[in-house]
Amino acid sequence: MRDQGAGATGRRPAPVRPRNDPAQYDDLVDEWWRPDGAFAMLHWLAEARAALVPVASRPDALLVDIGCGAGLLGPHVAGKGYRHVGVDLTRSALRQAGDHGLLPVNADAAAVPLRTGCADVVAVGELLEHVPDWRRAVVEACRVLRPGGTLVLDTLNDTAMSRVVSIRIAELFPGVPRGIHDPRLFVDARALVAECARHGVRLAVRGVRPQTGAMLRWLIGRAVPAARQRGVGRVAPRIVPTWSAAVLYQGRGLKEG
Template identity: 75%
Template structure:
């Protein structure tokens, strides 16, 4: 009986350190659930894709660093890019490939792609997960051809970001608990300076979920869960600009020729 109890205990959810990449394997079934643990990544992917113009030449390449399960792909449809995704997590890459992404398993601080290959590099909700984020920035800039576009979003290294993104957001059904290590949040001024070192003039703006849409989404989700055990959340909240970059911010920059 003791062995049975021990076996049952071992099959429970494992407790991992903050920002441990193994969390993405544990949450592999959540990626494409619009009401699941990665719901906010869907909203941010749509907002990031809105910064990407249609391709201006045949065979234009977009490199999606930290692509996860390819959530950016539906929002790039019709824009004319070959979409290559780079990520460490194989279980996520399998799903990305199912959504039309050409996948490369690799580290974003040492991307196995040639310099100057990309018309666009996307680094969405990535840098705050990379202990050596300046190396990831250097790689993103290296991959860009002259005139290429860098788009990104990340969390600022502020007390307010730690409060909102960790203490508050991880208690909501839109951000998995333990997914962020606030010690890795990225100072906005340092990021702009690092991009400039590599020839990219990065312009920032603050972003956030639309408050009314977010509250309505949470209420619909809670109601559906309470009444049927399933979820039906209707229209997703929009990500909108805000004056402050103190919590979540978006960047767009062109690599100089």
């Protein structure tokens, strides 16, 4: 991993690590809840993912958030009536998730220590493109989901366009973490739909992207101090549907009962 954009943020350069090294999340632990920090786009994605989560249909409904990070989904589902369990491998992020109302569980996405069929909703946000075996993570997500429950997820597609946009272009911008993704782990959308179907979840996917104009203003405001002083880019972009799932896509599905 190259310099984490320290020149733009004034922070000490992070250690050089291999792509997709989990230790990067410890290096960036102070960035999670900064709305304009290294994980800014994860905030936008969390809001969009939360929109796919239905209101709880019964008392004590459980939402299991696999790969919860520091709990960015929490504020967006807080009023929907769930007990929110966050599962993550990175302890430094998980401590922050606990501080933001999640019930933290330190575990690997490939071995979730929760009983089968316990969850009304399972959220898997921006995780599958980081795990060595995304199919195993899907098995676990579908296992803990009860019949009739909802699976929501988002990830990066395994396409040439995705590799160009997510690696070659995105990592040019100041403050964007370098090396956070390994393109060899990106997840083919058709393969993901098929894998979910094998475990009883009929997943529908759609492409999503940040709003173009708002994204440009946000980037200019981030990179040009004078523009930021004038308020350019102060409003964060929203994640909106798009016609192509070639780069970033959401999925939502119900588990058959």
